Amino acid sequence: MRVWSVFQSDPIFSPPKIPMNTEEEKRLTAKQLVNFLFSGLFDGIHDMCYREKTLYLMAINEATEMFNPNLSIKFALGISLFSNALLCLGTERHLPYYYDVWGGKILSCLAITELAHGSDTKRLKTTATYDHSTQEFIINTPGIEAAKCWVGNLGKQCTHALLFAQLVCSGSCHGLHGFIVPIRDPKTLIPYENLTVGDIGEKSGLHGIDNGYIMFHNYRIPKKNLLNKTGDVNDDGEYETEFSDPQRILGAALESLSAGRVAIMQESCNSISKAVVISVRYAAQRCQFSDSNGIELPIIEYQTHQWRLFPYVAAAYAIKSFVQKFSDQYISCVVQSQDGQMDVDQTSLMVSGVHAIVCCSKSLITWTCRDAIQESREACGGHGFHKAARLGDLRNNFDPRVTFEGDNTVLLQQTMNWLLRCTSVNEDYYSFFPLTCIKYLQNSKQILGRRFNGNRLEHVICHSFISQTYEWLVCWLVKATCERIDVLKTQEDDKFKIRNFSQVFRGRTLALAFAESNILMYFWDHCNTCDDELAFVLKKLYYLYGLWSLYKHIALLYQGGFSSSSSLSELISEGILVLCSELKPEVVSLVDAIAPPDFILDSALGASDGKVRYKWHVHVQ
Numbered sequence: 001m002r003v004w005s006v007f008q009s010d011p012i013f014s015p016p017k018i019p020m021n022t023e024e025e026k027r028l029t030a031k032q033l034v035n036f037l038f039s040g041l042f043d044g045i046h047d048m049c050y051r052e053k054t055l056y057l058m059a060i061n062e063a064t065e066m067f068n069p070n071l072s073i074k075f076a077l078g079i080s081l082f083s084n085a086l087l088c089l090g091t092e093r094h095l096p097y098y099y100d101v102w103g104g105k106i107l108s109c110l111a112i113t114e115l116a117h118g119s120d121t122k123r124l125k126t127t128a129t130y131d132h133s134t135q136e137f138i139i140n141t142p143g144i145e146a147a148k149c150w151v152g153n154l155g156k157q158c159t160h161a162l163l164f165a166q167l168v169c170s171g172s173c174h175g176l177h178g179f180i181v182p183i184r185d186p187k188t189l190i191p192y193e194n195l196t197v198g199d200i201g202e203k204s205g206l207h208g209i210d211n212g213y214i215m216f217h218n219y220r221i222p223k224k225n226l227l228n229k230t231g232d233v234n235d236d237g238e239y240e241t242e243f244s245d246p247q248r249i250l251g252a253a254l255e256s257l258s259a260g261r262v263a264i265m266q267e268s269c270n271s272i273s274k275a276v277v278i279s280v281r282y283a284a285q286r287c288q289f290s291d292s293n294g295i296e297l298p299i300i301e302y303q304t305h306q307w308r309l310f311p312y313v314a315a316a317y318a319i320k321s322f323v324q325k326f327s328d329q330y331i332s333c334v335v336q337s338q339d340g341q342m343d344v345d346q347t348s349l350m351v352s353g354v355h356a357i358v359c360c361s362k363s364l365i366t367w368t369c370r371d372a373i374q375e376s377r378e379a380c381g382g383h384g385f386h387k388a389a390r391l392g393d394l395r396n397n398f399d400p401r402v403t404f405e406g407d408n409t410v411l412l413q414q415t416m417n418w419l420l421r422c423t424s425v426n427e428d429y430y431s432f433f434p435l436t437c438i439k440y441l442q443n444s445k446q447i448l449g450r451r452f453n454g455n456r457l458e459h460v461i462c463h464s465f466i467s468q469t470y471e472w473l474v475c476w477l478v479k480a481t482c483e484r485i486d487v488l489k490t491q492e493d494d495k496f497k498i499r500n501f502s503q504v505f506r507g508r509t510l511a512l513a514f515a516e517s518n519i520l521m522y523f524w525d526h527c528n529t530c531d532d533e534l535a536f537v538l539k540k541l542y543y544l545y546g547l548w549s550l551y552k553h554i555a556l557l558y559q560g561g562f563s564s565s566s567s568l569s570e571l572i573s574e575g576i577l578v579l580c581s582e583l584k585p586e587v588v589s590l591v592d593a594i595a596p597p598d599f600i601l602d603s604a605l606g607a608s609d610g611k612v613r614y615k616w617h618v619h620v621q
């Protein structure tokens with residue numbers, strides 16, 4: 001509420017009265033960033049400890065993203081992610097940049113992606129070659145395919161880039177490293193010589209962000225601009241890497257890899273909430289057709305409409321409770337690794353586990369959000385397509401989150417690899433977070449012996465059915481993926497082909513099913529911390545999200561022999577409909593509870609009093 005009051009009290013943040021073109025939107029977002037930075041919200045953050053500061057910045061990011069995703073992204077890329085990377089990957093010599101960026105003297109961007117390669121970062125071709133005679137790195141773009149592109153803030157405004165390039169020293173390539181690279185004069189914003197830099201042009205959304213491209217032509221930066229926590233060039237001009245403190249290196253890697261994805265998960269929860277708040281409020285008052293007595297009905301009365309929307313209300317709650325708890329655990333892990341509270345083995349298990357959970361959760365949550373927004377748009381009919389409904393903007397601004405910070409499909413492969421590796425870890429490690437989330441894999445044999453014998457609704461609308469069925473599903477998918485890999489191994493030695501042919505219907509589904517089961521586990525624990533009256537409703541949401549998610553895997557439950565009777569499918573589908581009907585009287589209150597104020601939602605269809613507001617920009621001829 002404090003963040004939102006800043007936006008409400010300063011006219012620079014007011015929604016524009018007349019539609020703007022994309023250039024004007026970029027200019028406005030740039031101006032908003034300055035007022036935001038000096039609004040007082042960030043006073044004193046340098047005195048906070050890591051945990052407090054991270055939670056504080058995460059909360060600000062969530063609130064800002066709900067109001068204006070352009071502003072939150074501009075701020076994240078330009079200031080918070082940059083300063084975070086300096087602390088994680090840099091050393092004391094980089095601290096002046098830290099204070100300059102928070103003081104509004106410079107603005108950054110994060111330049112990784114190249115025209116020809118995005119997901120496959122190992123093939124990035126931009127080089128930073130060390131010249132010992134001048135103690136500088138010479139940065140080069142070997143060809144157009146290596147031009148950095150899509151980089152937010154680079155198009156017009158940033159003064160510095162956090163650049164990832166192949167470090168070359170004494171003729172050898174030492175892999176990707178981070179460098180601080182001056183791009184524009186901070187006073188004039190005129191780019192420096194030996195750079196070709198510009199804006200990539202119109203996008204489908206996020207018009208307030210100046211995504212840019214850049215090519216380097218023998219561009220020199222001082223040696224000290226290398227972020228040198230994990231590797232450096234010594235006084236003799238030789239590359240050396242410091243492995244005397246591997247926990248810290250791994251901890252730093254975890255921080256910089258996962259923080260952005262955790263933030264995306266947090267933002268997605270709020271975007272699902274915004275979508276369902278608009279569509280459910282609208283459904284409660286929009287009338288179409290009549291019943292047999294001729295009484296016109298609100299569309300929320302239609303079973304199809306409930307089935308389309310209510311599972312996303314359940315998803316909003318389930319995912320929110322997971323993300324809140326998991327973010328907290330994630331921060332604790334980083335703190336423990338930074339403080340050296342874990343040994344090397346524990347740190348490496350924790351880093352790989354947290355990374356794997358973040359990868360599949362980011363994918364599942366962003367896809368769920370994308371679908372929730374689209375379903376909500378359609379559920380509001382033609383009016384849902386009007387700009388004033390805000391669902392179109394929400395969709396277009398949200399959309400790239402399934403791609404940036406790691407393409408979802410590629411991220412799922414990393415979770416699959418981890419889950420398969422986990423089948424062979426030492427038993428003792430299963431009591432160690434985050435392996436606790438898959439402790440049940442130890443009992444895989446017994447779990448795979450489970451069969452469904454239920455014949456009544458209570459046999460599926462219950463926690464034990466949902467959790468035990470998910471355990472079976474994850475164990476079965478692990479087994480099925482391993483079996484496919486074993487078959488492929490008998491046919492060929494090529495690791496690439498084996499990996500490539502074990503994804504569809506196997507590893508990919510495994511990673512998603514694991515993410516769903518994990519979210520459900522956290523949500524159930526959360527329901528049990530609430531008082532009875534609240535838990536009664538929240539558990540209905542748990543059952544609905546659980547059955548709705550399980551139903552997507554119904555074919556596998558039969559294929560793997562979990563059931564051979566039609567009652568499994570009949571009871572799950574019946575359970576979903578019964579839960580939708582039971583939740584109908586609660587659903588408006590449920591969306592009200594997760595709704596931001598009208599000023600933030602800003603939708604003509606979703607105001608808190610249920611009244612559609614016709615304050616649209618209508619073109620009068």
Ligand SMILES: Cc1cc2nc3c(=O)[nH]c(=O)nc-3n(C[C@H](O)[C@H](O)[C@H](O)COP(=O)(O)OP(=O)(O)OC[C@H]3O[C@@H](n4cnc5c(N)ncnc54)[C@H](O)[C@@H]3O)c2cc1C
Pocket residue numbers: 077110111112113116117118119120149150151152206211400403404405406407408409410
């Ligand atoms: C709005 C926006 C903002 C961005 N901001 C930045 C930024 O600030 N800085 C920056 O560096 N980058 C930025 N990016 C770029 C983004 O990080 C990349 O787009 C992303 O990493 C994916 O890379 P790519 O576009 O090269 O896709 P590709 O890697 O070419 O992927 C294309 C498709 O191929 C599939 N695919 C790829 N490999 C495999 C595989 N092994 N198996 C199966 N399928 C595969 C993917 O799933 C995907 O669907 C931004 C992108 C967008 C859209």
